[in-house]
Amino acid sequence: MFASIHHCPCTNSSSESLALFKTMNTLKCTLFLLLVFVHTFTIQAKVPSIIVFGDSTVDSGNNNHISTILKSNFRPYGRDFTNGQPTGRFSNGRIVTDFISEGFQLKPAIPAYLDSSYSIADFASGVCFASAGTGYDDATSNVLSVMPLRKELEYYKEYQQRLRDHFGKEIAEKIIGESLYLMSMGTNDFLENYYILPYRSSQYSLEGYQHFLCGIARNFIQELYSLGARKISLGGLPPMGCLPLERATRILYGSDCIQEYNTVARNFNMKLQDLVINLNKELPGIQLVFSNPYDMLLNIIQDPHSFGFESTAKACCASGMFEMSYLCNNFSTSTCKDADKYVFWDSFHPTQKTNAVLAKHAISNSLAVFL
Secondary structure (H helix, E strand, O other), X not given: OHHHHHHOOOOOOOOOOHHHHHHHHHHHHXXXXXXXXXXXXXXXXXXXXXXXXXXXXXXXXXXXXXXOOOOOXXXXXXXXXXXXXXXXXXXXXXXXXXXXXXXXXXXXXXXXXXXOOXXXXXXXXXXXXXXXXXXXXXXXXXXXXXXOHHHHHHHHHHHHHHHHHHHOHHHHHXXXXXXXXXXXXXXXXXXXXHOOOHHHHHHOOHHHHHHHHHHHHXXXXXXXXXXXXXXXXXXXXXOHHHOHHHHHHOHHHOOOOOHHHHHHHHHHHHHHHHHHHHHHHHOOOOEEEEEOOHHHHHHHHHOHHHHOOOEOOOOOOXXXXXXXXXXXXOOOXXXXXXXXXXXXXXXXXXXXXXXXXXXXXXXHOOOHHHO
8 A cells, every 4th residue: 555655746847847846746645645544544443442341251350449359360360461460350361352452453452441540541442341250130240249230331321421521522422433342241140140049040940041131131232222332242152061160060970061051051142143133123223243152162172282272171270170269379389380271261261372262263253344
């Protein structure tokens, strides 16, 4: 593109109109450069910001700033992040949304909204409202006293007003309308809530609970739409029966992945996919996609060596059995030396390398429409 700049007709002349000729051609070259800049900026600004809602898979540190035991703002978390800094991400380094942001030519790490070291100007190009331990269901967030999804939405509304106050209405509305919204949650609703606590399981059949959660997802997306969001990715569930935490609970039975949990994840993902199809028909102008990590993560787990991994059932941090949050700490003497050999960092969350693979897959598939 820029090579054509050299072909601007900025040539010399010995005529009386030399000065005028040079001036006109300088203007032509300047205009050409301006058009190139505008064209390039337009391409890069197609998605000016990435806005994140969800749970620990995408929380970049909001739980650091609320009263909950579910935190990861200490080593060895973050040991492979910039300067070995524990940020509150449940990984040894970056999480999947960080890699997606970088893939969209935005910043390499999305900051947490509750982190006061960032300003609204920082948040304008990417912000995270996610809270580790949350789910679609308010009852899920109550288990470990984390932010419910409705609170994430409240903070997003506050964010919108801060954008308008700082940038003015016109620029703020452009950011709101052109941003890519990523949603990733649901695993906690089943593994932390429905299968462990009696409240929801006594109210709903498994099928009924899935419909209940889909109704919440529908309402949330409709609310985002009413607030101006148009480009939205609804994330599906992973093969949650293959998480080290779940596999460890069945180790005495010689179980590999818990197929019951994987079947629930697949069925719920199908319901979410149907929801995406229906909302695309119902909401004019929306671009809603379903981003499904299930198959890709299962491929990694079933054929780890093809992706450069060695361990799938055992996590890097400590024994890989039940360790997560405060149970994964610097006193865990068996934490692995090279996390890149492991699919999972702790008993529940992927390593930075796995997150990079999942992000690349998402960008090449479900998110490609937004590039």
